[in-house]
Amino acid sequence: MPNELRMSIDRIKEIVEALKYKVFEIEGYEADDIIASIVRKSSEKFEKVYIVSSDKDLLQLIDKSVNVLVYDNQGYTIYDRNKVFERFSVFPEFIPDYFVLVGDSADNIEGVKGIGKKTASEIINKYGKLENILNHIDELPAKIGLKLHSIKEEIIKRRDQLFKLKTIDIEIDEEELSIKQPDKNKLFSIFRELEFYKFMEEFSETAPIIEIKEEEFEIFDGDIVEILNGYIYKLNGSVVLKRKIRKEDFEKNISVFESKEQFKHGAKHIVFDLTLADYLIDPEFASHKSNENTVEYILLKYFGQKPSQNEEQQIAYKLKSVYLLKEQIEEKLRTLDMLNLLKEIEIPVSKVISNMEKVGIKIDVNYLSALSLEFQENLRNIEREIYQLAGKKFNINSPKQLQEVLFKRLGLKPIKKTKTGYSTDTETLIKLSEIHPIAKKILEYREVFKLKSAYIDSILPMANPQTHRIHPIYNQRGTSTGRISASNPNIQTIPIKSELGKKIRKAFISDKSKLFIKADYSQIELRILAHLSEDEKLIYAFLNDYDIHTITSRIIFSKDEISEEERRIGKTVNFAIIYGVSPYGLSKQINTDQEIAEKFIDTYFKHYEGVKNWIEYIKNFAKENGYVKTILNRRRIIPKLAINSQNKVIRESWERICINSPVQGSASDIIKLAMIKTEKFNPILQVHDELVFEVDENKANEYANTIKEIMENVIKLKVPLKVNIEISNSL
Numbered sequence: 001m002p003n004e005l006r007m008s009i010d011r012i013k014e015i016v017e018a019l020k021y022k023v024f025e026i027e028g029y030e031a032d033d034i035i036a037s038i039v040r041k042s043s044e045k046f047e048k049v050y051i052v053s054s055d056k057d058l059l060q061l062i063d064k065s066v067n068v069l070v071y072d073n074q075g076y077t078i079y080d081r082n083k084v085f086e087r088f089s090v091f092p093e094f095i096p097d098y099f100v101l102v103g104d105s106a107d108n109i110e111g112v113k114g115i116g117k118k119t120a121s122e123i124i125n126k127y128g129k130l131e132n133i134l135n136h137i138d139e140l141p142a143k144i145g146l147k148l149h150s151i152k153e154e155i156i157k158r159r160d161q162l163f164k165l166k167t168i169d170i171e172i173d174e175e176e177l178s179i180k181q182p183d184k185n186k187l188f189s190i191f192r193e194l195e196f197y198k199f200m201e202e203f204s205e206t207a208p209i210i211e212i213k214e215e216e217f218e219i220f221d222g223d224i225v226e227i228l229n230g231y232i233y234k235l236n237g238s239v240v241l242k243r244k245i246r247k248e249d250f251e252k253n254i255s256v257f258e259s260k261e262q263f264k265h266g267a268k269h270i271v272f273d274l275t276l277a278d279y280l281i282d283p284e285f286a287s288h289k290s291n292e293n294t295v296e297y298i299l300l301k302y303f304g305q306k307p308s309q310n311e312e313q314q315i316a317y318k319l320k321s322v323y324l325l326k327e328q329i330e331e332k333l334r335t336l337d338m339l340n341l342l343k344e345i346e347i348p349v350s351k352v353i354s355n356m357e358k359v360g361i362k363i364d365v366n367y368l369s370a371l372s373l374e375f376q377e378n379l380r381n382i383e384r385e386i387y388q389l390a391g392k393k394f395n396i397n398s399p400k401q402l403q404e405v406l407f408k409r410l411g412l413k414p415i416k417k418t419k420t421g422y423s424t425d426t427e428t429l430i431k432l433s434e435i436h437p438i439a440k441k442i443l444e445y446r447e448v449f450k451l452k453s454a455y456i457d458s459i460l461p462m463a464n465p466q467t468h469r470i471h472p473i474y475n476q477r478g479t480s481t482g483r484i485s486a487s488n489p490n491i492q493t494i495p496i497k498s499e500l501g502k503k504i505r506k507a508f509i510s511d512k513s514k515l516f517i518k519a520d521y522s523q524i525e526l527r528i529l530a531h532l533s534e535d536e537k538l539i540y541a542f543l544n545d546y547d548i549h550t551i552t553s554r555i556i557f558s559k560d561e562i563s564e565e566e567r568r569i570g571k572t573v574n575f576a577i578i579y580g581v582s583p584y585g586l587s588k589q590i591n592t593d594q595e596i597a598e599k600f601i602d603t604y605f606k607h608y609e610g611v612k613n614w615i616e617y618i619k620n621f622a623k624e625n626g627y628v629k630t631i632l633n634r635r636r637i638i639p640k641l642a643i644n645s646q647n648k649v650i651r652e653s654w655e656r657i658c659i660n661s662p663v664q665g666s667a668s669d670i671i672k673l674a675m676i677k678t679e680k681f682n683p684i685l686q687v688h689d690e691l692v693f694e695v696d697e698n699k700a701n702e703y704a705n706t707i708k709e710i711m712e713n714v715i716k717l718k719v720p721l722k723v724n725i726e727i728s729n730s731l
Contacts, residue, residue: 003646011194018187020180029168032057036165041172043068050078056104057163059084060095089121096163097130100155109162112155114147130159188304195285200300207305210316212240221253224322226315227265233312235319242312255326257318258294259347260476263354274298274322276346277329279477280338284637290477290485295321337633345632345669346476348676352683353474353484360471361491361508361684361694363463364730368456368507375452375500382445389438396445399424405438412436427588447500455504459489474686481661482634482668484686492687508731515700515727517681519707521671521689522722523548525578528666531631531717535610542719549574555607556600573600577611578663580656615659619643622658630665631715670721673714678707685731692731700727 016023024034032055039061043049048067051058054074062068062081070079077083084092101120103111111120123140127133134152137145148155184203191200217234219225226233232245245266255272256262262270275294278301279286289297295314298321299305307317333339387393390409394401402424406412414422415431422428426446432439462470470489478485486492495501510516526548530538541548553562553570562570569590576586583598590597605612622628622638629635636657643654667689674691675683681703685692691711695703704725711723 004641007641011190014190015187018190019182022176024170026168026170029166033166033168034170036061037168037170038172039068040167041170042177045172045174056099056106057095057165059088060092060163060165062092089117090124094124094129096159097124097133099163100130100159107162112144112147112151114144119144130156184304192301195288197285197289197300200304201306204300204304204306207299207303207307207317209308209313210240210320211238212242212312212316214242216243217241219249219252219254222255222271223252224255224319224326225249225252226257226318227262227267228311228315233315233319235316235323240316240319255322257298257322259350260354260357263351264358270347270350271343272322272326272330273342273347273350274318274325274329276350276476277333277342280342280346280634281329281332281336282637283477283480283482283635286477287480290475298325336635338635341632341634341669345672345676349484349672350476352675352679353476353686355679355682356684356686357471357473359682359684359694360464360467360469361692362467362469362511363459364507364509365460365463365468368460371503371507372452372456372460375448375456378448379445379452382441382448386438386441386445389436389441396442397449402442406432410436410438412439430591447498451495451500451504455489455494456507459507462489472685479668480636481664482630482672483664483688484668484672486686491685505731510694510729513697514694515697515729516731517693517695517700517704517707518726518728518731519674519678519691519693519704519711520724520726521667521674521711522724524667524670524689524721525663526574527717527719527721528631528663528670529578529611529614530719532662532666533608533611533614534718535608535614538608538611539719545722552604556603558603569600573604577601577604577615578660580615580652580659582652618658618662619655622654628658628662630662630669631717632666632669634665634669636661636665670715674711677710677714681707 013023024038026034032053035051035053035058039049039051043063046067048069051061051068051070052073053070054072059070059079062070062079062084071077072079079087081091084090084095088095088098090098098120099109099111101112101115101124102117103109123133123144127136133140134148134156137149137152139145140148182203187203188200190196191203212233217236219232219234223234227245227249230245231242232249233240233242235241250266250268253269253271254262254267256267256270256274258275259267259270259273275286275298278298285301286297295307295317299307299317302321302325307314330339333342383396386396390405392405392409394405396402400421403421406424407414407422412432412435415428416423424442426443429439429443433443459470464470472486472491473488475485475487494504496505526538527542529535530542538548541551549567549571550562551570552574553566554560556570556573557566572589573586576589581589583594583601586601587594587597618628623640623643626640627635627637638654638658638661642650643658645651645654671686671689671691675686678691678693681693681695683691684694691707693703693707704727708723708725712721715721
């Protein structure tokens with residue numbers, strides 16, 4: 001039995017018992033023997049018995065009186081005697097004889113050499129059971145007869161051991177077998193833990209309607225409230241009260257369902273946010289569901305309910321959810337030492353983000369429109385070159401047509417196979433570009449096409465017709481590491497280094513009489529790695545403000561004079577270590593042999609021994625404890641089953657996650673601290689390690705110095721934080 005299945009058996013039993021199904025277990029017997037015994041007993045008591053299974057051995061239990069049927073839950077077929085004959089050309093009672101003759105590839109069991117399906121069914125239908133076939137060996141074709149004669153005793157034993165089902169004396173209580181209502185509390189507790197979201201949806205019920213009344217009431221510090229469209233809502237027992245909002249309401253310390261929206265509606269002092277608290281406790285699950293309606297997500301996860309789509313009812317559900325969950329979730333955060341993370345980082349950042357979304361960023365509509373035409377003309381030119389190289393016109397965006405051109409028409413050697421033919425992915429095209437110029441042109445076409453469709457053409461319609469500003473949406477729950485994600489548009493993925501990407505960034509402009517201050521943390525993840533690993537050489541390099549990429553290049557190439565390309569490789573190695581990249585992965589990134597990449601990694605670890613020791617420590621910590629954490633105690637759940645898996649791919653994937661998460665998560669904590677501390681300077685964008693502020697042009701230099709000082713001192717590490725500042729009127 002695979003180890004993963006062995007570890008899952010107890011959980012499977014828990015689920016089955018919570019579903020209120022009877023579990024039968026008998027030591028030393030297989031499941032199909034127990035099923036056979038139950039069927040034989042129950043077929044006397046019940047009018048009809050269905051076996052739900054795709055196991056072919058169980059088809060032999062279909063009897064002549066047709067009260068036992070098999071439902072194949074994989075093929076969605078109900079088998080009776082005739083259906084079995086239609087499939088195998090023998091009736092159910094001969095299934096063991098049939099399979100001992102033809103074998104069963106699903107169970108890796110060989111049949112009798114020379115006997116195929118047709119021959120097996122013919123001799124069974126003529127002579128019946130195996131014993132009778134063996135009694136008529138002389139009447140069989142000589143080749144088959146001789147083969148069966150040589151294994152005469154063995155084949156009957158083989159059939160009885162491998163294909164015949166045993167009967168066990170088993171007691172059946174009809175009441176135990178009746179269908180009962182599942183224990184939904186227990187079921188949802190297990191489903192939540194295992195993140196079986198689809199099962200949760202399947203067993204959920206519609207949430208009851210909550211009465212909402214309009215009448216006067218007071219708001220006190222600590223109250224759970226919701227603000228919407230000029231009204232304030234508060235739970236009062238089983239009823240929700242609403243009234244027009246008053247100025248003094250904004251001065252109260254309140255608990256809410258989702259703080260970003262409440263800050264947009266005017267809230268000033270929020271002390272608890274249910275969705276962010278849930279995210280801190282369970283970042284993996286919450287981030288996967290971050291694009292879903294938060295009311296639906298919380299109601300389903302914690303109560304097994306589906307909400308009404310009525311807007312006011314959703315407010316009522318929010319209030320009730322916070323009321324029922326706040327105390328236990330706060331206690332959980334306190335136990336995990338993350339309550340401060342919620343109150344001092346996540347909620348204050350939510351306020352900054354709400355303002356960033358409200359303010360937005362201006363785009364140069366005319367420039368972007370002209371750029372769209374330029375990109376379109378560029379695409380047409382590249383298309384013409386590709387058609388010329390291919391010798392025909394075709395749909396460049398069609399993988400099927402591209403395969404035909406590359407591998408049939410031009411006769412290029414395929415690199416790797418896919419389910420639908422041969423791969424035409426980026427990695428393949430990069431390798432093919434060394435052989436034929438068409439591959440390079442296709443890569444160029446794809447880059448221009450993607451930038452035009454994903455950014456230029458999608459951003460233009462988002463611009464407000466009056467202000468020309470767009471308003472990206474930021475999601476605090478969008479990643480498992482604590483990083484803030486963005487959408488509409490995803491401004492964080494606009495390429496920074498390519499010339500085409502830079503052209504698009506120029507379309508983002510400051511307002512009249514304003515300038516952008518771009519403050520970018522320099523090598524923040526490497527500095528965090530130095531802090532966490534306490535590697536003396538890494539710390540020394542940062543304390544002395546050395547170029548860490550040049551130093552690493554000198555180490556891995558064993559020389560002092562380093563070229564730009566060698567420095568680039570050193571930089572790639574530095575960051576590859578943080579992401580736990582394998583020699584194979586690194587070889588792909590720097591386009592070299594795996595042996596060379598492995599040598600680079602080994603040389604790196606010999607020099608930075610503290611980093612190697614920390615990586616081993618963090619992997620062992622995750623394997624034992626089931627989580628890793630950042631400098632500020634943000635946790636990332638690392639499933640013990642996954643990181644201790646015998647499956648190398650699964651295990652190594654989670655090992656990479658447990659190396660990267662403390663580093664990337666700490667970087668996200670630091671950038672969030674910086675957002676809070678610099679809120680008064682009007683941050684309008686957050687892109688990974690960079691903050692962008694829009695300020696009055698006559699204050700830009702003064703504010704830039706202050707912002708730099710604040711950001712470099714938001715937290716004290718064993719190495720200094722460094723911020724690069726740039727002032728301009730475009731991104």
